Amino acid sequence: MVREFKLPDVGEGVAEGEIVSWLVEPGDAVEEDQPVAEVETDKAVVDVPSPVNGSVKEILAEEGEMVPVGNVIITFAVEGEDEDETDTTSQEESTETRTDTATETGPDAGTADEASAETDQDGEMSTADGRVFAAPSARRLAREQGVDITTVEGSGPGGRVSDHDVRAAAESGASGAGGAGGDDGTSGDEVTSAVSDVSGEAGTAGESGGAAASGASAAQASAPSGANRDRTLAAPATRQLAEEAGVDIDDVPTDEERDGEAFVAPEAVEAYAEAQQEAQAADTAAVAAGEAGAQEERIPYRGMRRTIGQQMEASKFTAPHVTHHDEVDVTELVETRGELKEVAAERGISLSYMPFVMKACVAALREFPMVNAMLDEESEEIVQKKYYNVGVATATDAGLMVPVVDDAGNKTLLGLASEMNELVEKARERSIAREEMQGGTFTITNVGAIGGEYATPIVNHPEVAILALGAIKEKPRVVDGEVVPRHVMTVSLSFDHRVLDGAIAAQFTNKVEEYLEHPNRLLLE
């Protein structure tokens, strides 16, 4: 017997994961709990274990493919159960089925290799108006089990579907409509259902298309042909679903009818949308492989890049941003740092400007606690933090990361330098733990390290302010009535205007500047 394995919820509410690598191949023997794949979510790489003792039958997702939680990614032949017999039957019957539907389904049907059309052959499942005869209790059970009752072969009089039939279908994995809906359709049993649905009806490529596309490798998939009807019946929520998925409801293949008109269920929309997406992914892969030349390169928006994007989006669209810009004369700071740098180096510590800025910020935060706060939107409270965990935005090869130096208010300059250096290094090596990037109360980003003067940093939500440092440049300044060259640094403070007003932001910035202009005052902090 074939056992499907769906990508489980690997934790923390993630909706999908990337198959980083397969650790097994079709035909490999596996034991229960043996890792079979590595899956990366936006936060971690986890092992996916085999649920059974047996062998790998089919791998249904490519390495590098993003797979929604609940999609079947691999099937196993379960130890001690007769696999061959099932397969033989499936092959024979699928041949007949494909013949029937080839003109409608095109190449997609060809991937339904595992299909068995048993239910279709005797025709008992398809009643005149697509109605399934079953008791309400059996219908509810089907919903509970995530089984599409229209795909269940009834063993009762005239093909009536009983509880037992539903349970048997659930155990064999013949779902199709419940819950994850069109995310399935990849195992032998499921393809059976899909194929049996399409046979004998015109314009019904989609179900098998959906099954096929997820069953085939992405590179081989092609866009399933749309049904292209003039009119389609569907529930409002289904139409909305189609709209959201970017598919035309009239193109969604279906074999269901209501009042003589084609009727599309949400599962069909999901299956079709998924098939389209996978086909597009295949096209993308083909383009990337050079088929269309090197005019464009498409890079998957995933992992770190997407996490950064989501965080930015959440911040930008949640907190009304205002940025306050200023310049600060850091001539004294340059001198001080120059002196201390050598002392620090003797102690094996690289001393940049950042620890000075951190210390200046902490001193200013003590004076303006509202800047060291967050907005608890749910309870509608502003939470002022009495501790100072300062994040330092760090550019890495993988993207922007923000290690957090905890309790910066109680650390010495060298202590801050040492800890920050260590965290930044870990971030660049991607060996940093998630916990080391959490719990910040204020963030500093050094945009000037690469060049540039002003920027509009995005607040590291749910913090309420972020300070961006520009490059330190020599600029002419008037000192005691004379124009002299001075070291000048630009600063940009972005803040959440829901919590902070411009006056406080400016006052806070002034205070930071005061410490940076006169770094010896930091001795008092």
Add this chain to the structure above:
Amino acid sequence: MVVGDVTTGTDVLIIGAGPGGYVAAIRAGQLDLDVTLVEKEAYGGTCLNHGCIPSKALISATDVAHDASEAEAMGIHADPAVDLSAMVGWKDEIVDQLTGGVEKLCKANGVNLVEGRAEFAGENTVRVAHSGEGQGSESIEFEHAIVATGSRPIEVPNFEFDGEHIISSRDALALDEVPESLVVVGAGYIGMELSTVFAKLGTDVTIVEMLDSALPAYEDDVARVVKSRAEEFGIDFHFGEAASEWEESGGGITVMTENEDGEIAEFGAEKALVAVGREPVTDTLNLDAVGLEPSEGGFLDTDDRARTDVEHVFAVGDVAGEPMLAHKGMKEGEVATEVIAGEPAALDYQSVPAAVFTDPEIGTVGMTESEAEEAGFSPVVGEMPMQASGRALTLGESEGFVRVVADDDAGFILGAQIVAPEASEMIAEFGLAIEMGATLEDVAATIHTHPTLGEAVMEAVENAQGKAIHTLNR
């Protein structure tokens, strides 16, 4: 938010305490959801207060009087006197008992009851205006909303309800005197039910109907039995006549109608009862604020989870579309709440039964023969005339029939039409049969009590199988 509003929060906000709304609320309470039910008028909605229950109370009461006066063949000679005011009072007691019961059940299930008229003020907010001057308003924030605002009678142009000359079904159920004469505009089920009530009470009833038959929603032979019986009560039918205007005349009114050829006819009566149908109440809800737009008929489109186009807003009952029947709304209310609670509920019933409380009653469920054909089945039909029912004869009501429609291939029962005494009760068996996927054989092999009207169900099924004992097989 209006300054001075008090804002509260709830998991599930239900607007309307009719059958759809109160059932949803009670189920929500059972599922431990925090639920708030807003009602502007009276618990129980149209059904309990102005529709099903009061009309059936009066139908039963008038049947008692009428049957007694018509029972000479049984050796009973009676001339009952009807005190309509007392009858309406008795009806009101029943209504009070039931509406009070609904309120108690809601409270017992932890439902927060709020009186007032609710309208949406945002995607997750309603504002409830309390009735009465100076009663103020309050805002309620919700996670999910269930719209269950029901329906109201449709007015015919030039026939605005005034409660005196032009009355609605609701007014008719509250009259304290039997009108001498009544023009009923509309021969649908409400017009037919109320016409029968007043005809039995001695009112001279004239029905004007724009279409060319009574009960146009039902098959000809079903409607014919009821119309024929109505004529026996003295009801005068005029088809193809559209009510156009009216005027006061003498102590009563004259209703003018116009036919297809533009010819005018006049019908005099004490009052006119306008019963041409009902329309959903969605125009008072400020649906824009929640991002909803009603369909052309004013309904809210819903999916098989009773969910509207807006993810967190559900609609049940009359506002969710035809058929406008209390029991459909009740089921929708249950499903909407269960979906909100995360249960795998769905509106996947195969049929919605319907009943008309005329004399004789009509009960229907599922497909007619022609509908089954259109759906692609090979229908087989079985009938049992009530004249062959021993129990119907002993009741002195032997008009009508029981008809079953089944799929000839597998014998699955697809529908039934009953026009008979107690058809409203008998139809339930067919409803169960359809939902269970029962075959003709299943029902035929089930022993039915003798002597009952229900035997006719078994006989009709056997007739479809060509095995009927008490009738000639078709």
